[in-house]
Amino acid sequence: MKFDCLVEMMPARRRSLNALLPLKLIAAIFVRPQDPDDIAEAVERLLDEQVSRDYRDRGIQQSRRYSWDATAQGTRLVYERALGMVRA
Numbered sequence: 001m002k003f004d005c006l007v008e009m010m011p012a013r014r015r016s017l018n019a020l021l022p023l024k025l026i027a028a029i030f031v032r033p034q035d036p037d038d039i040a041e042a043v044e045r046l047l048d049e050q051v052s053r054d055y056r057d058r059g060i061q062q063s064r065r066y067s068w069d070a071t072a073q074g075t076r077l078v079y080e081r082a083l084g085m086v087r088a
Contacts, residue, residue, distance in 0.1 A: 027059035 029045065031038045046052050080086040 027055055027062045029055070 029042045031042045033039070046055065077086065
């Protein structure tokens, strides 16, 4: 699965961390959405050109690990297993 926000070199804010946990140590700054100070601190960090460039570059590198084809194949396999069409 490609993370479009990484491919487009755009920051993303997520309420749920589950989808981004694989990226946590590589290309994401997590914030508590209910904490304005936490959000402000993250934005301030990203306003630094070098920090922003570093996260962008790591995001692009991370996005190369995913593909829509692999995601589609994995999803199909999950459905086939759930329907008993394929053994686990």
